[in-house]
Every structure is written in structure tokens, then in C-alpha cells.
Amino acid sequence: MRTFFSEDSRRRQARSELHDGALVAPFECPERMDLVLSALNQAGVEVQAPKEYGLAPVLAVHDAGYVAFLETCWQAWQSTGRQGEAIPNIWPARTMRGDRIPQSVSGQLGYYALAAETSITEGTFAAAMASKNTALAAVEHTLASGEPAFGLCRPPGHHAAMDQFGGYCFFNNAAIAAQHALNAGKRRVAVLDVDFHHGNGTQQIFYRRADVLFASLHGDPDVTFPYFSGYADETGEGPGAGFNVNYPLPPGTSVATWMAALDDALARIQQAECDLLVVSLGVDIFEGDPISAFTFQHADFITLGKRLADAGLPSVFLMEGGYAVEDIGVNVVNVLQGFQQARG
Template sequence: MLTFFSEDSRLRRARTELHDGALVSPFECPERIDLVLRHIRQAGFEVRTPEAYGLGPVHAVHDADYVSFLETCWPSWQAAGHEGEAIPNIWPARSMRSDHVPRSVSGKLGYYALGADTSLCEGTFSAAMGSKDAALGAVAHTLHTQAPSFALCRPPGHHAASDQFGGYCFFNNAAIAAQYALDAGKRRVAVLDVDFHHGNGTQEIFYTRNDVLFASLHGDPEVTFPYYLGYADETGAGEGQGYNLNFPLPPGTSVAAWMQALEQALAAIQAQECELLIVSLGVDIFEDDPISAFTFKSADFIALGERLAQAGLPTTFLMEGGYAVEEIGVNVVNVLQGFERESPQDR
């Protein structure tokens, strides 16, 4: 399976993450890329550098002022004399105004952040640009050839909303790729999110639209990040009513129960006559992932890939989460090889 990857994805190397009350080294780190790449190459997949697509596809789904903030935050943070990485410490909470963006970089940081988990550092904007280029290169390949593709995106994207970053995400790669496909002539696109954490950003971007069906299988937000979105009663609004499907699942959910939810999601994708499948591929559903709570073993990812191939749609996989570093590459490749095993004509 053709893989797209930008070396610019390495340019973000954050040192700080707030996790369970402690400042720790981020779980999302450049080393994840090397582990996946090693197994991708061992599997014989070609790795291709994407072209630079610029900011046009980004602006198609993200607020222009938000994009400008991401581009200028780090130099502005340094110019303000701050020594550490850019981490927000206040937000426009329910008791405050949310209709005004402060001039201060500290105020802007809180305005555009979902939480304090994700720092901004040198290289963040360039890495996010490279990540979305990989996504666009992959989906463009699938649109042109009908063959499946994989984008090794880093940073990931599904937590990034139209004007907010968080959960290690800055640009929403899946949303950018889906909009690109629509602009290329597709009538309706499906985004299937199998990451352990709900793709709140993708949901927010498409919630009132019927040209993208968003379906997410994820940990129950009652007890799982991002907590404030991802409930089953969130089914879309306006023209988007019925085009947002959430399958919140409790910690410890078995693979069999998870696959039953997948069947429901795929049935909806088929019923809505989607013409392209974009998979937000988070392999943090693995049993030993350090910040997740599902029960997939490495062999189960093969079955996942096989079942996705049976949907019979042109498919692009985009890398999201997965933090069990020793197994992440194995699990990614198992999905992709399982998919190809079930659809050998698309190789």
C-alpha cells in the first residue's frame, strides 16, 4: 500500500505534557514515526514524499485567524519573553466572554486551546503542515487510482476543531482530506474514526453537514478524554441530522463488542451511499496502550483491516493515535496488510 510521509513531521519535538497532574514527556513523540516507518518498509510498502499543498485546503475547514495564530504563536511566545513551551493556563470558560480574542499571546493561547494537555513549541506549525500534506497526498492518490493509501500523519488531527487545538492535534487531517475529496467531485464522504479517543474536532467541523458522514467508535466520554463530546445522542444538527454517529464504549470493551459497533457504523456508511472512506486510524485500541483502555491484540488489527476492505469503498487511512511504542508499527501494518489481503486487486 502506497504510504505518504513528510519529513517535516519530525520538526515538532515537544518536551512538556500535563498528564495526571504531572509534567511529563509527551506520549506523542517523533519516535512513533520511526517505529511505524520501520515496519512499513519491512512490509515492502513504498513510502512517498507528498507535494506541498499550501494553506488553501487548511482554510477550507479551519478558521483563518486560528491558522494565523498557529503560524505565529511560537515566535510571539518567545518575543514575549516566556522561557518554557507555550501552554495555556486560562480559557474563556462558561462564566467568561468567548466572543473576544485578546491581543496577548497568552490570551490567544487559551482562546484557541481545548485544554492544557498539548504544548506549542518550535516546529509545531511546520510539522502540522507536513502532516496535512501527507493526508492530502494519500487521498489524492486514492481519488486518482481508486487504490488504497496510507498517510503517516504526525501530528495527528482528529481532536483539532475548526478553531481549536488539543489532544496533540493542530490541523484536522481527516477533515481536510474529506473536504478535498468533496471539492474533487465526490458527493458524500465517510470518515470512520477508530481511535480510542473521540474525534471531537472532526465531529464539530461536519456536524451540520450531510456531505460527510462521521462515525466514531471510542471510549465512553463519561470517563474518557475528551469528556465533553462523543455521546450517543449527538447525531448531527440541521442538514447534518443523522450524519453523525457516536459509539461510546466502556473501558475494557471486548474485541467482539467493538466489532459489533463497527458493523453498525459500516451499515450506516453503506446506507448513505458514501463514495469514499477515510479511516482515522488510531491503534491506541491496543490492550497495552498506556493511555487507553480497550483490548485489541496485535492479531486483531488484521481482522479489522479485512473487515474494512469488505466495505468495498476506495479507502484512505490516516494515522491518528497509538502510543504503545513497541507495538505501534506492527499494529498499523497489520491493519493495512489485512485490508490488502481482502482486496488484492487494489495493491
Template sequence: MLTFHSELTKRRRALTELDGGQLVTPYECPERVDLVLARVLESGLGEVREPVEHGLAPVLAIHDRGYVEFLERCWADWVAAGRQGEAIAWIWPTRTMPGHVIPQHIDGRLGHYALGADTSICEGTFEAAMASKDIALSAVDHVLATGEPAFGLCRPPGHHAATDQFGGYCFFNNAAIAAQRALEAGRSRVAVLDVDFHHGNGTQEIFYARDDVLFLSLHGDPLHCFPHFLGHADETGEGAGEGFTVNYPMAPGTGYAAWVEALEAAKARILEAGCELLVVSLGVDAFEHDPISAFTLSSDDFTDVGRRLGRLGLPTVFLLEGGYAVEEIGLNAVNVLSGFEQP
């Protein structure tokens, strides 16, 4: 399986994350890329290639222009305002302050475009996000051209990024950008299967009213788990998209036997919908030792996940999302990919 990777993804090296009332070193770190890449090379998975630059047009096919321009300028505007440290939102539009007008001050714009206070913006964030979406696009272009599977070693991840909001370490929605690319290349319907422990709220929001993308997510119940405010089973799409969002929320502590039942149900829905290409938002934070998740999948379970996805028989692109048990992230991600290629 071909892997796409760029050292530019490591230009984002954030120092601060708000977690449990403390500012800590972010769980999402550049070392994740090194560990996954090392495992790709050790396992003999296949060739590693640099992505092709694709510019902003594919981003603007998914994301609001004002939001993209904000991300591009945010760090410079933060520094120009004389701020120390990293850019972190601390005030938001709320039910009592709906925020119909976007503020000019950097604090207000941060609040307008941020999902929460977990994700800081630092120097290099925009450049890393651009490289990450180029990886996703190069991977899906390879699948479209050859029918062979590909792995995009994306960083930052993308599935929490909505049309005009960042959060959960995500800035551009790599899976949504890749799915849109496949549609523009002539595929009539694409499935985005999100197996990250955390619900892909951004991907759901982007495609919620559309029937050309089937979005399915296996995740921790938002009653207990981030992002808390989206991902319930009764969220099934609206308008033309009714029935094309499928959520499988599961309780903390869920093990593989119950998890894989949801996976098989999702696979059946993908086949029923006649999807012509599969984008897998490959989060491996369902792992039993992940520090910010609450499922109990083992490393061997991830190999079985890959085998089961391979049986769908669809052209497939895998894009890295979460996974924060850093020592095992390479093993678990590559186990999925190796399993996919097993007979």
C-alpha cells in the same frame, strides 16, 4: 499500498505534557513515525513517497483563518514575550467568562484557541502540522486518481483539531481536510470512520451540520475518557447534518467482541448512506497495552479490522491518528493496512 511520509513531521518535538498533575514527556513523539515507517518497510507493504506541498488553501477550507494565523505565529510570539519553556494554555473562556473578544496577549490567545492544557506548542509545531496535512492530501489525491488505497503517515495527528481549536496533540484536522478535498474533486458524500480510542471531537464539530460527510466514531465513553465533553450516542448532527454523525461510545475495558459489533454497525451505516470514499482516522490506541487508553484489542485484532474494512469495497485512505504503546504502534498500524489488502 502506497505510503506517504515526510521527515518534516518530526520537526515538532515537544518536551512537556500535563498528565495527572505532572509535566511529563509527551506520549505523542517523533519516534512513533520511525517505528511505523520501519514496519511499513519491513512488511513489504509498498512504496513510500514524499508528499506534495499544497499550501494553506486546503487548510482554510476547514479551519478559521485567525486560528491558522495564531498557530503560525504562536511560537514566535511566545518567545517574544520572554517566556521560558513551551507554550501551554492556562486560562480559558468558561461558562462565566464567555470570551467573545479574542485577547491580544499570547496567554489569552493560547486559552482562546486551546481545548486543554495537555498539548504544548513548541518550535517546529506549525511546520510539522503543515507537513502532516500535505501527507493527508497527497494520500487522498492518490486514492482519487487511481482508486487504490493509500496510507498517510500523519504526524501530528488531527482528529481533535476543531474549526478553531487545537488539543489532544492535534493542530490541523487531517481527516477533515482530506474529506473536503474528495468532495471538491466531485465525490457527493464521504465517510470519515474514526477508530481511535479517543473521540474525534474536532471532526464531529467541523461536519456536525453537514450531510456530505458521514462521521462515525468508535471510542471510549466520554463519561470516563478524554475528551470528556463530546462523543455521546445522542449527538447525531443538526440541521442538514441530522443523522450524519454516529457515535459508538464504549466502556473502559471493552474487548474486541463488543468493539467489532460497533464496527459492523458503522459499516452498515456507511453503505446505507451511499458514501463514495472512506477516510479512516487510524488510531491504534484501542490496543490492550496502550498507556493512555482503556480498550483491550490485540495486535491480531487489528489485522481483522483491516480485513473487515476491505470488505466495504470503497476507495479508502488511512491517516494515522493516535497509538502510544510505542513499541507496538508500527505492528498494529501495519496490521490494519495488511489486513485491508487480504482477500
């Protein structure tokens, strides 16, 4: 399967993440990519670097002020003399005004952040640009050839909303790829999110639109990040009513139950007559993942790939979650190989 990765994805080298009340080494780290690249190499997969696509595809789905903030935040943070990484510590909560963007970089962090675990560091903007380039190269290959493609995106993207970052995500790679495909002439695109965590950003971007069907299988937000998004009654609004489908599942959900939800999602995609499938590929549904709670084993990822192939659509896989356990690369390759085996 044609695979893309940018070495500039490594330019984000965060040192700190707020986790369970402590600052720890981030779960989302460049070593994740090394594990996947090693597994791809062992499988004989050639990895190509993407070209530069600029900001226009980003601005097609993200707010211009938000993009400008991401580009300048680190420099603004450093200019105030702060020694640590840029981490938000206040938000426009329910009892406060949410219609003003403060001049202070501290206030801007709170305005544009959806959570406190994700710091902004030197190289964050460059890595986000590289990640969306990877996604765009993958979708362009599929659009041109009809063949499947894999974008090894880092940072991930599905938590990034139109004007918010968090959950390790800054630009929404799946949304950027889907919009690019629509601009190229596709009538309706399906974005299927199989990450353990709900793709709140992708949902928000397309919630009032009928040209993208968003379906997400994820941990129940009653007990799982991002908590405030991903419930079953979130089905789209206005023109997008019925084009947003969530499958919140409890911790410890069996593979059989998860696969039944996947079958339903694929049926919805078929009913919507989508002509491209973008898979937000999170392999943190693995039983050994450090910040997730599903029960997939290695062989189940092969089955997942085969089920996705049964959709019969041109397909693009974009990396989301799956954290630095040794199995991440095996699980990614198993999905891709299962897909190719089913396609013959």
C-alpha cells in the same frame, strides 16, 4: 499500499505534556513514526514524500484567524521572554466572555486551546503543515487511481476543531482530506474514526453537514478524554441531522463488542451511499497502549483491516493515535495488510 510520510513531521519536538498533574515527556513524539516506518520497511512498503499543498486546503475547513495564530504563536510567545513551551492556563469558561480574542498570546492560547496537555513549540506549525500534506497526498492518490493509500500523519488531527487545537492535534487531517475529495467531485464522504479517543474536531467541523457522514468508535466520554464530546445522542444538526454517529464504549470493551459496533457503523456508511472512506486510524485500541483502555491484540488489527475492506469503497487511511509502545508499527501494518488481503 501506497504510503506517504513527510520528514518535516519531525520538526515538532515538544518536551513537555501536562499529564496527571505533572509535566512529563509527551506521549505523542517523533519516535512513534520511527516505529511505524520500521514496520513498514520490514513489510516491504515503499514510503513516498508528499508535495506541498499550501494553506488553501487548510482554510477550507479551519478558521483563518486560528491558522494565523498557529503560524505566529511560537514567535509571539518567545518575544515575551518566556522560557518554557507555550501551554494554555486559562480559558473562556462558562462564567466568562467567549466572544473576544485577547491581544495577549496567553489569552489567545486559552481561546484557541481545548485542553492543556498540548504545548506549542518551535516547529509545531511546520509539522502540522507537513502532516496535512501527507493526508492530501494520500487522498489524491486514491482519487486518481481508486487504490487505497496510507498517510502516516504526524501530528495527528482528529481533535482539531475548526478553530481549536488540543489532544496533540492542530490541523484536522481527516477533515482536510474529506473536504478535498468533495471539492474534487465526490458526492458524500465517510470519515470513520477508530481511535480510542473521540474525534471531537472532525465531528464539530461536519456536524451541520450532510455531505460527510462521521462515525466514531471510542472510549466513553463519561470517563475518557475529551469528556465533553462523543455521546451517543450527538447525531448532527440541521442538514447534518443523522449524519453523525457515535459509539461510546466502556473501558475494557471486548473486541467482539467493538467489532459489532464497527459493523453497525459500516452499515450506516453503506446506507448513506458514501463514495469514499477516510479512516482515522488510531491503533491506541491496543491492549498495551499507555493512555487507553481497550483490548485489541495484534491479530485483531488484521481482522479490522479485513472488515474495512468489506465496505467496498475507495479508502484512505490517515494516522491518528497509538503511542510509543513497540507494537504500534506492527498494529498499523496489520490493519493495512488485512485490508489488502481482503481486497485480493
